[in-house]
Amino acid sequence: MHPIVATILQRLGFGLFTLFVVSVIIFSALELLPGDFGEAVLGQAATEESVAAFREELGLDKPPYIRYFEWIGAVATGDLGTSFSGRAASGVDRSRSVAELVAPRLWNTLFLAGMTAVIAVPLALFLGITTALYRNSIYDRTVNATTLTAISFPEFFVAYLLILFLSSLYPIFPSLANIDDTTPFLERVYRMALPALTLTLVIVAHMMRMTRAAIINLLASPYIEMAQLKGASRSEVILKHALPNAWSPIATVIAFNLAYLVVGVVVVEVVFVYPGIGQLMVDAVTTRDIPVVQACALIFAATYIILNLLADIIGTVTNPRLLHPR
Amino acid sequence: MSTKDKDVLLEMRDIRIDGFSDDRWHEIIKGVDLTLHRGEVMGLIGESGAGKSSFGLAAMGFARPGCKISSGSIKFDGMDLMAARESEKRKLWGTRIAYVAQSAAAAFNPAHRLIEQTVEATVRSKLHDEKEARADARTLYQSLRLPDPEHIGERYPHQVSGGQLQRVMTAMAMSPRPDLIIFDEPTTALDVTTQVEVLAAMRNIVETFHAAAIYITHDLAVVAQMADFIKVLRYGEEVEEAPTRQMLETPKMDYTKSLWSVRELEKPEVKGEDIIIEMRNIDAAYGDVRVLENVNIKVPRGSTVAVVGESGSGKSTSARVITGLLVPSKGEVLFNGEPLPGALKQRNKDQLHRIQMIYQMADTAMNPRQSVEEIIGRPLEFYLGLKGKARENRVIELLEMIELDASYLDRLPGELSGGQKQRICIARALAADPEIIICDEITSALDQIVQEDILKLLLRLQKQFNITYMFITHDIATVKAISDEIVVMFQGKVVEQGLKSEILSPPHPDYTQLLLSSVPEMDPDWLSDLLAARGEAL
Structure with a gap:
């Protein structure tokens, strides 16, 4: 077996282990939350007996470790469980499966993240490489100052500024990104323009500065001087000699930002009334809808792990020392 | 050897180089001249900090970041490098003037195969197409006595040893058949036993293609094997310049003599019992x-x-x-x-x-x-x-x-x-x-x-x-x-x-013999004699 395959399998194993640890942490953290679904639904006035009966019906009376293994066992077979909401004290059960609740929201979030990534990643790479190429020029300073300014404002503020300028004063894009399954693709993209733009402004600076720094860091290497003394032009030095050695840190920072697009955008969802998974999770926390919260948290953790795994793999395959051992 | 009839390849006059440190510019080369004819090898020696590398790079019209060539004239084959634009100098670099760096392990790009780097400048300047250049590189690998010359170029820098890398770098410099090669302490990082092989390979190939070279080192015995004449630098100034044999036999200046004397320190041995x-x-x-x-x-x-x-x-x-x-x-x-x-x-x-x-x-x-x-x-x-x-x-x-x-x-x-x-x-x-x-x-x-x-x-x-x-x-x-x-x-x-x-x-075990005989001596004929002796032994 090629050592790279072995490394990837090993990382995959570590990823699964991390996911397991995270699931324990998620479960324990939710155990520690004050109050439970029974009390939340039945209200303060409910008798102890009715709360106990309700808990028994939901299986909340069993000891935590049994509930954990029931949950994780089901998750392992692809069953995320049933949402608590829709169950009323009267015993009427209109609950839906967690998968049914989460899937459309997750799709929306991934769509927004994907659209943002398609704009932000190439933009950040382009800006990072060109600022490294023309470092300390006016162009470099301007790009740095602009992206830093954008990242310094809170997301909601950037969002409102964009709404003010691109929706109220100059009505180019809609201020609400309310979409559903029936929205056609182009209409979707059009309505999501402002949230995608907001997120782009939020994440570009980080990725661009890391790209620039990773390249400039290498410019002091003797092999860069050698390339210059072999007559390579400035752009050749950067693109051919520095960039291939800089992918590892760049991939790491891109992975980090893409993960943020999936797990950290609830504020932007709220501002644009976008039906993403962040809002779903916040709602589920307020109603103590434990199965939904657990599912969302697990999805977030998996996102981080998968993206970091990808960054690791990119770091490995772009490093000839690992790809071609002695 | 008379050099007057050969034409001048490189002429540097009153070169001054400034380096930036402690928040101000210091003069690190204070008006040094150099004349190099075609096919000549000059040794440039001095302690670290004497400005050897900066001066050697100035011969290419290049200054490291934090350095600048403040005045003087540099003429390479009739072209004024002080007045030349960056893009004009780049056309010379790697094609007509090549550079061999001190640490081959650091000077090769870890992301590219050796042969890609060997032919990079040759292919860029369209001296040869990719295929011809690669074929020629393999021939060079062979003449530098690299193992498996047909395939070693497909390896990455980390896959070969330091001595082999240094020879690949010499092949890289030689690929476009430059008029001038600047060797910047190319064997300092090598073991003595490896150094001998690399020195022999470099000297051989420089002679074969009649290239001129500037050989920078702090090791007198090494430069004695390589150079036709030697220039000694100290504190950014020239101490003296003379043909190699003359310099070794009758150094004029006290500083040059002091460089020689180090090798004469010898403690009388005592046999300890306890x-x-x-x-x-x-x-x-x-x-x-x-x-x-x-x-x-x-x-x-x-x-x-x-x-x-x-x-x-x-x-x-x-x-x-x-x-x-x-x-x-x-x-x-x-x-x-x-x-x-x-x-x-x-x-x-x-x-x-x-x-x-x-x-x-x-x-x-x-x-x-x-x-x-x-x-x-x-x-x-x-x-x-x-x-x-x-x-x-x-x-x-x-x-x-x-x-x-x-x-x-x-x-x-x-x-x-x-x-x-x-x-x-x-x-x-x-x-x-x-x-x-x-x-x-x-x-x-x-x-x-x-x-x-x-x-x-x-x-x-x-x-x-x-x-x-x-x-x-x-x-x-x-x-x-x-x-x-x-x-x-x-x-x-x-x-x-x-x-x-x-x-x-003597007599020595084989390894001790190899080790001792590989230590360069202050004799311009040492390397030739050694190779001859080893050749006979083979």
Whole structure:
């Protein structure tokens, strides 16, 4: 077996282990939350007996470790469980499966993240490489100052500024990104323009500065001087000699930002009334809808792990020392 | 050899180069001239900091970041490089003027295959198409006697050894058949046994293609093999220039003579009887890699035992075993006849202070944020319990022993020269009141003149305090200068141990013979004679 395959399998194993640890942490953290679904639904006035009966019906009376293994066992077979909401004290059960609740929201979030990534990643790479190429020029300073300014404002503020300028004063894009399954693709993209733009402004600076720094860091290497003394032009030095050695840190920072697009955008969802998974999770926390919260948290953790795994793999395959051992 | 009839390739007049440090510009090259004809090889020698590299790069019209060529004229084959635009100079670089850097391991891009880098400049300048250039590169690999010349180019830099990389870099420089090659200390990072092969390959190929070359080095014996004439630089100024033989036989200037004299320092040997340290049947490994195999070394009290061998031979590992940094997997270390615990942690203070160590890189062996007083005072306090005024007085005493004085107490390592830093490290070792000091390549990062001072200091201290030295080095000149006994190591084993006079005079075991004969001598014919002799032996 090629050592790279072995490394990837090993990382995959570590990823699964991390996911397991995270699931324990998620479960324990939710155990520690004050109050439970029974009390939340039945209200303060409910008798102890009715709360106990309700808990028994939901299986909340069993000891935590049994509930954990029931949950994780089901998750392992692809069953995320049933949402608590829709169950009323009267015993009427209109609950839906967690998968049914989460899937459309997750799709929306991934769509927004994907659209943002398609704009932000190439933009950040382009800006990072060109600022490294023309470092300390006016162009470099301007790009740095602009992206830093954008990242310094809170997301909601950037969002409102964009709404003010691109929706109220100059009505180019809609201020609400309310979409559903029936929205056609182009209409979707059009309505999501402002949230995608907001997120782009939020994440570009980080990725661009890391790209620039990773390249400039290498410019002091003797092999860069050698390339210059072999007559390579400035752009050749950067693109051919520095960039291939800089992918590892760049991939790491891109992975980090893409993960943020999936797990950290609830504020932007709220501002644009976008039906993403962040809002779903916040709602589920307020109603103590434990199965939904657990599912969302697990999805977030998996996102981080998968993206970091990808960054690791990119770091490995772009490093000839690992790809071609002695 | 008359050079008047040949045409001038490179002419540099009154070159001044400024370097930026401590917030201002300093002149590092102060008006040096150079004339080089086609096919000529010039040796450029001097200590580090003499401005050799900056001057060599200026021949390409290139200045490193933080340097600038402030005035002078550079004419390469009729072209004025001072007036030339960057894009015009780039057309010369890598095609008509090539550069061979000091550390091949760092000068190759780790992301590209060797042959891609070898032909890069040739293909860019459209001298050849990719296919022709690659075929030619393989021929060059062959003439540089690289193993498997057909396929070695497909490897990545980390997959070949340092000596092979240095030869690939020579092939890279040669690929476009340049008129001028600048060799910047190309063999300094190599072992002597590897150095010989690389030198022979480089000299051969430079002669074959009639290229002119500037060969920069601090090693006189090396430059004597390569150059038609030699220029000596010091503090950014030319000391003298003369044809190689003349320079070696009758150097005119005092400074040049002093460069020569270092090699003449030689301590009379003494046979020691009282054994202070003995490594008995030692095996040691890093993880699964066995690095020492049944090593037996005896060090007599009050004498100097030099341990020689190329990198990877187990010299430093032996030191780590004696000091307790590496626990041997087999065998024991006896100190004054008593076995020492293998691990550092099991040794008590009384055992610890008697064995001290000095390292190759004085820079990294000292905490850059501690003053000289703290650095030397720490072992005084830790081992001997000295505090306050007593400690300060002792530190001053120690400073005087190493020929410095109380004015250095508050200095930080960054404010000292290379030689002074190494002196502070010696004082720190002395502070612990040791019986034996292990010196691991302590002079190899220093210039020859500074080296000589440090060696003299060590000899004086030995006489004064009857200190024992175990002196690890790969430099035979240093061995001759300082040692009583010599241990030769190869691939983790001791080849032989004995008095200096015995080891250095024939008959030798094969490896010792190879090692000794590979040490360059101050004789321009040395390399040719050696190759001839080895050729016969083959």
